[in-house]
Amino acid sequence: ASMYTEIQREHPDSRNILTHPDYIDGNPDLIKPKKLLNPVKASKSHQELHRELLMNHKRGLGVESKPELQRVLEHRRRNQLFRQKKEEEEAKKLQSPFEKELLKRHQRLDQLEKEQEKEEDHAPEFIKVKENLRRTSTVTGEEKAA
DSSP states (O other): OOHHHHHHHHOTTTTTOOOOOTTOSOOTTSOOOOOOOOHHHHSHHHHHHHHHHHHHHHHTOOTTOOOHHHHHHHHHHHHHHHHHHHHHHHHHHHOOHHHHHHHHHHHHHHHHHHHHHHHHHHSOHHHHHHHHHHHHHHHHHHHHHO
16 A cells, blocks of 8 residues: 555566666766765875785784884883882882871871962952052061161
């Protein structure tokens, strides 16, 4: 009862029939469209990469296999990072309780200074100017007294 089933009944080979474009009339005056070039595939770098991949595939080399130099450099970087982490852990272990306490106090002082800077940044401009005036007036007053 649908249109599709009626077409199938009339033309049993309708699956093999392709739609033909309108411009194949044999009229030489018509300009026939050309397929557009893909700019990515047309680029030299893409062609070289594709050629290299084909050669590697023919040789049996995997895409994920890396050149020897790159593998050696990555191995060295990994070892260097591992050694650095080990040295840092050893340095932490060698710290005396006194050094640890000094470090904690230093971190607390830094945190307090940051909080004070944040509070000062949020204060209005006239309060900052007033505090600066008080500092200069107290310094000049002390200098006069001395």
